[in-house]
Amino acid sequence: MKLNEKGKTTIMDKLADIPEQYIYAILAVILIVPLIKPIGLPIPITGDTIKFFDAIDALEPGDTVFFAYDALSMTWMEQGLGTMIVMKHLLLKPGIRVVGASSSNQGPPFWEECMNSIGGISSYGKEYGKDVVYLGYLAGGETMEAAIARDIANTVNVDSYGNPLSELDLMSEVNSVDDFALMICLSSGWSFGGWMDQWVVPYGIGEYVIPLAGVASDIWPLMEAGLIESMIAGSRGAAEYEILLKSPGRAAAGMDAQSLGHIYVAILIIVGNVAYFATRLKGED
């Protein structure tokens, strides 16, 4: 630690030298306390989430939704919340069918995780093969996305569980992008961009995205341009969706901790900047 002319450390020097372990420990306390005893801070609902919710809610019996399920283990912790509540909404609506496929090879285990977490397809009175089909991981990136947009049956023979598509009732009714009312993309990073280029631009289907909050700022301009319809931005968006569906869950419960964590990080940034500029003013830089 630096000493001034009088051989003493100043407050600014002390602030600049706080061990990082203390910063993490305080953050842990700030996050754990509201998780155990929620404060109940308000969660205003944003227009993006309302638009997403309304689009799913407006689906008619017989409509089929394509779910681009590009889950990744490192991002599931945030995106899983939004994915589970949207999947629950889709399964709660009578007559809505879902076809899923993953361009990420980690998609299949997280499809199972999602279905198990929301109680399984059968608990919603739906049946695999008739109301829901999961094609599994399909390699090839945008080439695959372009191929299944035109013709699923000629690209893929079996679903994720090895069932021939010809034996699944739902797949006899849907085979290309034209058979879907809309598509939802659980987007790992920028994977929604590939689906946008291969499904939205050539065929005009509406794409709704479940991105990481960190990617949301990339999507807003695309929403303004009409390329993406709407999105659920991170855990905040998931919490809003849970409230709209009147099914508050893990995302809503975590919002107090999220808000307090943000305040803490903002204070750290302010303190860090004050200490930095104070040190510079003293000419010690």
Place this chain on the structure above:
Amino acid sequence: MVTMQEPIFVELGLWISAFYVLSCYSYLYRYNRFFKFAEHTMIGAAAGHTLVMGLNNIRDIGINNIVAGNFIYILAFPLGLSLFARFVPKYSWIQRYGFAFMIGIGMSIGIRSRLISRILIPMIATINAVNLSHPMAILNSIIIVGWVTTVMLYFLFTKKYTSESVVITYVRKIGRWGIMAAIGFYLGQTVMTRLAFVINRLEFLLFQWLRIARL
């Protein structure tokens, strides 16, 4: 029949998961053996998973299609195998055929929409964003068009700007402020993502592993 849904296996899974979560977060104290073990396990598991999923794809999309009579899929096999030629220096040139095919297809499929979705439509949307109906709309229009233009000029590298180029210097400075504001916005959103990760794992440790009740 014993399945992975048996309570003992579910409990074992919880403890293994908790061990790895705590091992990963032990890095915050300092780099240690537990973190290293978790890191190596993750890399090994990911590599194994990728291999299995890749083999499944060869079976499901490649072999199954050929068996079903789509013989065009036979072409994919020599092209795919050619990629392994890189391991034999004498014949490594063969891999170029596989790569050339992949790059050619990827480029042609990607480029047909990319120019439209990444340049043309956003450009039109920026022009359409201009709204002069009321004072706030005018201000928004100035901010959108002004910053798009100045940021574009910031990345104009074809001319060396000297200290005499006062106007362009200020224009580029405004563009830089726009970039800094956008980066700040990204940081805020990224903090939300990172905190969501931590909160999710804390929820797991508190409520699933330790079974602490919410108050």
